[in-house]
Amino acid sequence: MTSPAKRLAAITAAMAIAVSACSGNASTAPEQSPTGSSPAGESATASQPTSIPQGGTISLAYASDFQHFDPAVMYDTVGIAAVRLMFDSPLTYDSGTKLVPLLASEMPTVSADGKAITIKLRSGVNFVKEDGSVLREMTADDLVYSLNRVLDPNLKPNPSPVASAFFSNIVGSADVLGGKAKTASGIKMIDAHTVEIDLDHADATFMNILATTFSAVVPKELATEDTAAFDLAPVGTGPYLLKSYTKGQQAVFVANKSYWQPGQPYLDEIDFHVGVDDNAALQQVEAGTLDILGDTIPSGSFTAVTTDPQYADQIVHHTTVATSYLSMDTTQPNDGPLSKLAVRQAIEEGIDKDNILKIQHGAGVVATCIFPPDMPGYDPSCNPYTYDAAKAKADLAAAGYPSGFSTTIYTDTTDPDPAIAAAIQQDLAAMGITAEIVTQEFGTFLGTIETPHAAPLVFVGWYQDYPDPSDFIDPILSCASAVSGGANAAWYCNKDVDTKAAAARAEALGPQRLADYQAIQKEIMADAPWVPLYHQDWYTMTSKRVGGFQIHPVWLYSIRDVYIKPGS
């Protein structure tokens, strides 16, 4: 697993929500895939009227610009909102975290050994050019091409950032990644609408990979190795088409009248304004001249806007599938204090999480364990440590540190992370621990985390790559990740946990698997590698006329589900 993928994955509490990439590489055993029963419904959100009104134009504004429109390389928050307008992947999620088919006509079937995945694609799905004309029908060959393209090391100007992290489990992918072959032997076209993917080892999470935008199907003749060219003229099977894009200003998407899903798209036009200051954008949403605030509600206006009764039905928020935590170096060299379980457990009791959440305007929920809400396996009853400053101090003394010790907290420079580190510093001081704060630019900070034992305490966050509990264990709390270049900030390695996690990953989906992950979570928390702090809420605001908008646990913004409310 390469470090750039991980770098983007280990995001901070400031939550630059990205479609971050990383994947565990624990070997897995056969697992039956879930069978999606709901209609290929990206549009199947909870709060929709029976007949969704069609037509109209909505506008969004973001502070940052698009990086890419090519799904093979697109890797950012703004980009994902746009790419999901223009492209479809074989699978997607319902309004929650359940996998459902999209371009696939049904949920893929998995062989008994879990290594062969057969995807049946819909017929009658067309690639549509930006002028609205049909290019041709999509076939299985296009999916084969698209997956091989993501693995292609010769993509220009840069290869896909997730190729090795997400797709290296495919048989023959190493040859493509190494430039020895153009196509992976494990990606096979069976017939015009059927593709088989062979894996080196069974892995249930590959279904989640098939739902990422990296698995979106692109037309062979237009999407070449030159991603920059495809960025300028992206063509897919999605409900909207890119009509125009002026860098640094705006991108205009128009309805794809030949879209394969009946009743979609809902809107005539979607205008993305980029490079707009978040405070200015908020004012426009308040005034009703802008429909959706792309970024979160700016800190300075947060309380005023979220408590104003006139905006009550315009504020949209949801807890992100992320956990912000204070990691402690469980294997601190030279018999360091943090290497002692009793010391770490005392610190678990000494951090006032409610106070820390206040610095975030209370936008979120206090974290008591590892898995966040919405993550399958989330266990609200998991709460092994409670805040008690006096007990924490006493326990620290009992652990052999009656007068505390000196240590260092590392965090990044993005607000409000330094302020949260300062709050942690205060709590530690109350226990007698003197902590110095070091703030570093995010890239440097990740370098520090990845350097063995460079940072005794780290305030950082982890955002899901995909909704599977393995994603919160394998990349950040496994022995394999406790290596130089790994993202295991606590340098935590418990062989027993590793064995159980590998077994759980191999299990068939279902309640037993989740129960096993909950048991693993409890075992890890007993070792106290982290003080889980909070799960942050994403808060944004829409105009009164926007319907069908929700903060999606995976996509964040699913603009293809948005429509204009009747009568507005």
Add this chain to the structure above:
Amino acid sequence: MIPYLIRRLGWGLVVLVGVMLITFLLTYVIPADPARMIAGANASPTDVAAIRRSLGLDRPFLEQLATYVANVLHGDFGFSYHQHRAVLPLLLERFPATAQLALAGLAIEVAIGLPLGILAATRRGGFWDRGATMVTVVLVSAPSFWVGYLLLEVVFQGHQSYGIDILPLGGGYKPFDLRYLFLPALTLGFGGAAYYNRLMRATMLDELHRDYVRTARAKGLQERAVLWRHALRNAIGPVLIQVGLDLGFFLGGVVIVEQVFSWPGIGKLAVDSIVTADVPLIIGTVLFGTLCIVTANLFVDILNAVTDPRIRF
């Protein structure tokens, strides 16, 4: 001397009180309800009303003002809405970072500016003078946010292209670590160096044209002695005054440089407080900055009065 001191102190106080009044008015101008900000988004109206009462926000304006002034005089600068802590400890916590940057920046200003200024004055019209003038114009014209980002970019490219890994990328802070301090201090120093160069050149030229210099030269004194022992000693006065004033200014917070390098000092705190509409913290940082400047002014005036016999009260 004593009446002069009292007068100066009095004016310093007037400035402080004036700033205090203006900043206090901010609470009424900024569209943020302090009680609501403290209570948080999820608090009930009853809780908000209770906080409003406990803060005395329901009392008449003048009464609130009086309470505020009394609190400030007792060292109580209020309570940060956003960070949920008292303002004064927050300021004091950030002060060491700003002090490090201020001293280092000042040292670089002086280390670059003075030699260039002396060189330019003694070789007036020559290569060094023109060169120094040119450098000065460039440095004065370059805004510090631009210089800061440029330096960060140079370090970044050095790292990406040549693997040079001496300075931290993208700024940041580690207490008393020179690697972190170097770039912010250099950025701060560059702008000021140009100013010191000009000042030093002007005062030095002024002195070099005076009669005592001509007399010294006529006596056959070596040029080095004329420069260093006589002219520079007299020319350095205004420069020292400037150093004192700058120090006061910097200690109050170096807003732009701290922001560019994510340097957690008073200046960054001021920016953060404005971004989050954290009124008590805005007032606190402004008052703290004013206090630093007023103190520095006072200190420099006194020093000047004591050391320069030409000054009469």
